[in-house]
Amino acid sequence: MEFDVPDEPYYTESHEWIELIEDTVRIGITDFAQDELGDIVFVELPAAGTDFDAGDDFAVIESIKAVSDVYAPVAGVVADINEAVESEPELVNEDPYGDGWLIELELDGDLDTESFLSASEYREQIE
Amino acid sequence: MSTKRPQLHEKHLQSGADFTDFGGWDMPVSFDSIQTEHAAVRDSVGIFDVSHMGEVTVSGPEAAELMNRLTTNDVTALDPGDAQYACILAEDGTIIDDTVVYFQPDGEEYLFIPNAGNDEAMVDHWTDHAAAHNLDATVVNRTQDFGMFAVQGPDAVESVQAAAADSLEDVSRFSTRETRIDGADCLAARTGYTGEDGFELIFDADDSEKIWDAFDDVQPCGLGARDTLRLEAGLLLSGQDFHPEDEPRTPYEARLGFVVDSSKPFFVGQEALRDADNPDELLVGLELQERGVPRHGYPILHDGEQVGHVTSGTMSPTLEVPIALGYVDAAYVDEGTSLGVEVRNRTVAATVVSHRFLQEHRE
Numbered sequence: 001m002e003f004d005v006p007d008e009p010y011y012t013e014s015h016e017w018i019e020l021i022e023d024t025v026r027i028g029i030t031d032f033a034q035d036e037l038g039d040i041v042f043v044e045l046p047a048a049g050t051d052f053d054a055g056d057d058f059a060v061i062e063s064i065k066a067v068s069d070v071y072a073p074v075a076g077v078v079a080d081i082n083e084a085v086e087s088e089p090e091l092v093n094e095d096p097y098g099d100g101w102l103i104e105l106e107l108d109g110d111l112d113t114e115s116f117l118s119a120s121e122y123r124e125q126i127e
Numbered sequence: 128m129s130t131k132r133p134q135l136h137e138k139h140l141q142s143g144a145d146f147t148d149f150g151g152w153d154m155p156v157s158f159d160s161i162q163t164e165h166a167a168v169r170d171s172v173g174i175f176d177v178s179h180m181g182e183v184t185v186s187g188p189e190a191a192e193l194m195n196r197l198t199t200n201d202v203t204a205l206d207p208g209d210a211q212y213a214c215i216l217a218e219d220g221t222i223i224d225d226t227v228v229y230f231q232p233d234g235e236e237y238l239f240i241p242n243a244g245n246d247e248a249m250v251d252h253w254t255d256h257a258a259a260h261n262l263d264a265t266v267v268n269r270t271q272d273f274g275m276f277a278v279q280g281p282d283a284v285e286s287v288q289a290a291a292a293d294s295l296e297d298v299s300r301f302s303t304r305e306t307r308i309d310g311a312d313c314l315a316a317r318t319g320y321t322g323e324d325g326f327e328l329i330f331d332a333d334d335s336e337k338i339w340d341a342f343d344d345v346q347p348c349g350l351g352a353r354d355t356l357r358l359e360a361g362l363l364l365s366g367q368d369f370h371p372e373d374e375p376r377t378p379y380e381a382r383l384g385f386v387v388d389s390s391k392p393f394f395v396g397q398e399a400l401r402d403a404d405n406p407d408e409l410l411v412g413l414e415l416q417e418r419g420v421p422r423h424g425y426p427i428l429h430d431g432e433q434v435g436h437v438t439s440g441t442m443s444p445t446l447e448v449p450i451a452l453g454y455v456d457a458a459y460v461d462e463g464t465s466l467g468v469e470v471r472n473r474t475v476a477a478t479v480v481s482h483r484f485l486q487e488h489r490e
Binding site for chain 1: 156157160161162351355418419420422441442444449471
C-alpha cells in the first residue's frame with residue numbers, strides 16, 4: 001500500500017511529522033500512522049502554554065482498536081492547538097498533514113533538522 | 128500452539144485485509160475500515176469469515192441427555208432444525224463458554240459452536256462427562272472441517288436468498304434450513320452476533336471460496352467491526368466479558384439468566400446456581416458523557432471509590448458516544464445512576480444504561 005509522504009516536512013521514527021513555520025513548528029502524525037491506528041475517535045491535546053521536552057508524550061490518540069501516545073519531536077512551549085481535531089478526530093484520518101495537524105510549539109532554540117528523517121528516509125522506513 | 132488459519136487466509140490477505148490473532152487463529156480484523164464495515168452491517172449488509180468458531184457434533188442414543196447435562200438451556204425443547212443460545216458452566220456455576228446449540232434438521236445430531244480456541248477443551252469436557260456417566264454419545268470436533276460465514280444486516284436475508292437454492296425468507300429466528308449455494312451444501316441458520324437480522328452459514332471448509340464468492344457484492348467485514356457491532360447489541364464476548372479464570376461470572380451476574388433452565392433435572396453448575404440469582408455484582412451498560420474510550424480493565428467509580436470495572440468498551444459508531452460493559456456492585460446498577468470511568472488517570476462521567484444499547488437507541 002502506498003502512503004502519502006509529502007517532501008516538505010521532517011519526520012520521526014515514531015511517525016510524527018514536523019513543519020517549521022517561522023519560530024514555531026507544527027506537528028502531526030503521518031499518513032502511515034493514521035492508517036495503522038484505523039478509525040480515530042478521540043484526540044486529547046495539551047493546553048496552550050504547556051512546556052515539553054523532546055521525547056515527552058504530548059497527546060493521546062485513540063482509535064477504535066488502539067490507544068497511542070504522540071511524542072514531542074522537539075522541546076518547546078505549546079503555542080497553539082488544533083481544536084478542530086478534538087471535536088472531529090476523523091480529520092486526522094482524512095487529512096493527516098493538513099486539517100488533521102495537532103499542535104504548534106514555540107521552539108526553545110533552533111530546529112536541529114539533522115536529528116530528523118527526510119521524506120525519502122521516512123519513505124524507506126515505512127516500506 | 129501453532130496459529131490456525133481459515134481456508135481463505137490467502138484470499139483475504141490478497142484483498143488487503145489486516146489480520147489479528149484471535150483464539151489461536153490468524154483472522155481478518157478489517158478489510159476497509161471498522162467504521163465502513165460497521166455501517167454496512169447497520170445500514171445494508173456485510174459478510175464475515177468466522178471460520179475460527181468451533182464446531183462440535185454430538186450424536187448417538189444419549190446425545191440429548193449429554194447436551195442437557197452440559198448446557199444450561201433445555202435442548203429437549205428443540206425441534207429438528209431449531210437452535211438455542213446457552214451457557215456451559217463449571218461446577219461452581221461460572222461460565223466456561225457460551226454457545227449456540229443446533230438440533231440438525233435431520234433430527235439425528237446436535238451441533239454446537241464453542242468460541243474460537245475453546246473447541247478442544249469442550250470436546251474433552253463432553254467426552255469425559257459421557258465416559259464418567261456411561262452416556263452413549265459420539266462427540267466429534269469438526270472445527271477444521273467446517274467453514275462458517277455470517278451474512279448480517281437489514282438486507283442480509285435478501286442477499287442470502289439471492290445466492291441460495293432454497294427459499295429461506297420464512298426461516299424463523301434461531302431456526303435453520305439446509306440449502307445449496309453455488310452447488311455447495313450448507314446449513315443456513317438465522318442467527319448472528321451483530322444485533323441485526325441475517326444468517327450464519329456452516330459448510331464444508333473446502334467450499335469456502337465458492338460460497339464467499341457468491342457474496343462478492345457484499346462488504347467484507349473483519350473482527351473489528353464484529354466487536355463494535357456485538358457490543359452495541361449488548362452481546363457478551365467469551366474470554367473477555369466472562370472468562371473461567373480472569374473473569375469468573377455466573378449467568379446471573381452476566382444477565383444471562385434467560386438461558387438457564389433451572390427446572391431441568393440436572394446440569395453441571397446447577398447446584399451452585401441454586402441461590403445465586405441475586406448476585407452482589409451485575410453486568411451494566413455505561414454511556415460516557417464525555418469523549419474518551421473506555422477499555423477492558425478500566426476502573427468504574429462512584430464518588431471516587433471503585434465499584435466495578437469495564438470488561439468491553441468502544442466509541443460506538445451507531446450511537447456516536449463511548450459505551451462500555453462492565454461489572455458493578457449491585458447497589459449501583461439502576462439505570463440513570465451516575466458513575467465514572469477512570470480513563471488514564473482522569474475520571475470521565477458515565478451513566479448506567481441498558482446494556483442493550485442498540486435496542487434502546489432504536490426505541
